[in-house]
Structures are given as C-alpha cells and as structure tokens.
Amino acid sequence: MTSGATVPDPAGLHTLQDLAEAFTRLRRRAARKGQVQLSVRDIAARVQRPASTLDPYLRGVRLCPADAYEDILRVLGVRPDQLRPWLDAWERIAEDAATRSAAAASPARSTVLPYNETFEYRISGAATGIGLVTGDIRRVTWVDVWVNSENTEMRMSRYEENSISAIIRFEGALRDTAGHVIRDDIANELERAVAGRRPVPAGTTVVTGPGVLAARNGVRYVVHVAAVRGEPGEGYRPVADLGRCVTNALVAAEELSGVASILFPLLGAGVAGGAAAATARTMVGAALDHVTGRRHSRLTMIYLLASTAEERDACLRVMTAIPRLSPGDG
Template identity: 50%
Template structure:
C-alpha cells in the first residue's frame, strides 16, 4: 500500500500534465504544432497507464526485440508506445507546417486589413465650412470659372443651381449630407424647422410623373422654392447624373461631360430669365462614389469648352462647388494646369469641420 500511493500520485500527475497540454494544443497557442503536441500528450497518457498497470499487476509482462536486444516488462511496453508516438510525430509534421502557413497568412491578412482601415481613416475627406471663392478668368473674354470651396449654405447670388440626381429623379431626404438634400430642405417652406410644403421636391415629381426612369443626362428645371429668398437662386436644374440598379446601388453615369453641357444649356433656356451664373457640384461623387479627380477634370473641361465655344451665350460665370478638402484640391489642381485660364482673385474664409 505504501508503494501504490506514490505510484498513483505520479500517474495522476502525468495524466493531469497530458490533459493540460492537450487542452492548450487545441487553443490559439497550439496553432501550427497541434499534431506535434499530441506526442508528449500520448506519452503522458501511456506512461501513466503503464505505471498503474505494472504497479497494480506486477506479474504482467510484455516482451519484444529492438535493435537486436530483447526487452520486456514495462520497458518494452513504453518503448512500443514511444515508437508509435515518434511515427505519429513524423506523419503529422506536414500538417503542422500547413497549419503554420495558414496561420501566418491569416495574421498577414488581418494586419493588412487593419492598415487599410487606418489608411481609409486618414484619407477620409474633411468637410469644409465657411466659403472661399477662387476665380479663374478665361484669357479670351470676360467669362470665368469660380471654385467655391466650403459650405453650400454660404453660396449666394448664383442665378441657377444644378442638382445631381439619379435617373429616377428621387431627391435625397432632408437629413442627408448631399446637395439634393440641402436643396430639398432649404427650398421647402418651413415652420419652426419642420417642412410644411415640400416645394422643390413636389414640383420635380409633378414634372417627371410618367417619364421615369429617364435617360442619363436628362435635365428637369424647377423653381428654387424658399432658396430664392434666402440665397438668391432663381431656378434649379436637376440632372440625371447617377443611375442605380438593384443590389449594387448607385454609380455615376458614363458621360458626365454631357451632363454638364445639358445642365448649362437648360439653364440658358429658362423662359424670361437672363442667366449669368450657374452652380455645378461634382456630379456623382456623393452617392455615386465616383473618383473625385477624374470627375473634377471632366467637369472643368466641359464647362470651359461650353464657355469658349458659344460666343453668343450670355452666361458669364460657372461656379464649381467643392464641399471637402479632397474636392478642393482636385479642382485646384485641374484649374491651375489650364493654360487658357489665369487666376483672378481669391477671397473668403475657410475652415475644416468634423463630420
């Protein structure tokens, strides 16, 4: 009895040790070496079993030959088990190597995703407040392109605003940070901040009933509602510059240059109005997720072509709206590269705001 107690204690310790390693190997720490760790686990289990077996039953006997020698008893039993464990280790090495490779690749992918998220956060455009007007005059004539950087609410005394809409002419909701949402809310008649008469939206729906979805580049002109009194806007030209499809969302239409030309033509066709200035946002760079640099290039090129190729036009100024630092930088780069423009003046105050 005095011998059995320490033997049982040793066997129990081996079992606990084997169980602990076994549990740890199934967790994250055992990735890439799970099969290798099964070897010491197996040895702990079998050693404990051997100690108990040959202590409780001392007459038990196992005999075999190894390397030319004859071995017997518990030693033979343990050797057989160790040989089996060594073979298991060798067979499991390729699988552990594969697991290590998969784990390393997963960690690399996770790191790249984290870096991408950080880059996206750093590159997120900053919304601009205030307003700065940078004027560029055409070298021939008195016409000009003006870059209005900042909050649309600070733009005043531009005759016609152009509004980028989808081919269904569905205006944004009041709370959305879009040109369409701004025009809809500020063009409506309100009482204590609540819309009581959705003037621009309702007129647009009335003019497009039975005609939607419209072709890309289609324009519809409406009144400006309350914006006439608050911002001096005479008319709104809505342009189908974004198209949507089920399950994929909205995207910018293919020919933004045509949208610009159609919008400017529609502004000049307004009956009873002599239009001197038109506001153009960067069509499709909001919900259409279009690339800002390419869109800025296309819109500036189309606006300048319109002004230079139509000597009879009464239009004197095209104002391009840049609501973020990214849009401002892209437009400035395009305008500064044009050799047929010369900077005229810059005025206003601009600051960044947190979204």
C-alpha cells in the same frame, strides 16, 4: 472603323470612370456602319465572353480581369505595340479601386470646410469665367442657378441624407417654426415634371423653381441633371458621360432669363463615389467646350463646388494646370 478617330491616351487614365470614358471613345472609333458605337454584343462575340459579363466592365462599374482587358482592347482596335501603356493604366486603376475600397471601409469621413472661399479664373478669349467655391453650399448666396446632381429616377434624396440633393430639397422647402417641412416645393415640382417618364436618360435636365432658396440664398432656378444611376443592392454610381451632363445643364441655364451664374457640385463624387480629380477634369473640360462653342453666353461665371479640403485641392490642381485659365480677382 470611323475615319479620323484617334485612340485615347492611356497615360491620362487613373480611375474606373476614366477607363469607361476611354472605352466609349474606342467603341465609337470601332463602330460598324450604322452604329454610334460598337455594341456590347459585338464585343462579346469577338472575345467569346457573355455580354452580361462585359457590360459592367465597359461601363466602369468594376474593373475587368487583365486577360479580358487585353482582349477587349484588341477588339476595339488597340494594336499590340500600343498595349503597354494601356496595361500600365490597368495597374493604376486597380490600385485606385483598392484605395477607394479601403477608404469606404473606414469610419472616418471627410469634413465639410467651415468657411467659403471663392477662386475665379478667366478663360482666354471668352467673356465667361470659371471658378471654384469651397465649403457648405448653404452659405452660398450670390449664384443664380444651383445644379442638383440627381439620379436617373429624378427622385430627390430624403432630408436626412448626406447629399446635395437632400440639402437643396430641405433648404428649399417651406418649414414651420419647429423646422418641420410643411411644403416640399422643389421635390413636388420635380415630381410633377417627370411623372410617368421614369427612368429618364442619363444627362436629362429638368428646371424647377428654388422654393425658399430664392429668399434665403438668392437662387433663381434649380437645374436637376441625371448624373448618377442606382442599382438595387449596388447603390449609386456616376453615369458614363458626365461631360454631357455639364453641357446639358449649361444649355438649360442659357435659356433662362436673368441668369448670369451657375454652381455645379462635383457630379457623382458624393454618395456615388466618383473620384474628385477625374470628375473635376471632365466637368471643367465640358465647361470650356461649352464656352468656346458659343458666340454669346448669358453666363458670366460657371462655378464648381468643393465641399471638402480634398475636393478643393483636386479642383485647384485641375484648374491651375489648364493653360487657357488664368487667375481672376475672386
């Protein structure tokens, strides 16, 4: 077992994504010599269940039964006297999954806020700030880099789909007076960049130009990050390590000239169904780690985009709860 590693706090687990991240930390802690993390096959052998059955549990695709959950925790080094809060976490996550299933079955859809607001926070000890932009991304005209939450195939959404990828693709395309696309600039550049290399690893970033977004919205670059994974018949789900997606996108932006600000959608919280609050916690944490770990940063502001009132409220709760953040002048 890796020395110095700590057990994640189960009190902070509320969603399948949270649990998947906790499993990853436990697997790294329980890794044998030469392993990054304890393999699914190792876990399967010890709990006497097929690896194919355990894999979706460990990746947060679906919640494992309670008995399998306890067996997995024991294999990953959680002691019997530590199990109670983990079992409480399982009950919370089961309730969250049931709530989300009911919401998905409902015909009601969250409405994009009809106005833009900007909330900015100073980071203690850093020149870079972090902020929140609400409403429709198409009205954002002051951010240098837009991040596109893309799938691991790096194929942008069709124009008519309800996603940030579709909006960026359509708004960045050259269109005729009737609104028909005559040059699909961003999607074509992305296609050239990844041709022959699909699927890309989760967290991969590809930088393209902004197409028409340069003139219309002042965007200088689009950073595409592989933050969701699709499966036939299952749809899309967020990748396990969204924090790494944020870090990689920020590193890519730091290497671009003339860039001072970047805008992230809530990665995987759209069609992939990730929970807004958990996603915001992960993304803000990764952004803070990035700023703290760099002596100098070209970025003066890192923004998250909250399209709906629910996303706005979730992000503001996360940001106001962090002691290192204090309200700025935004």
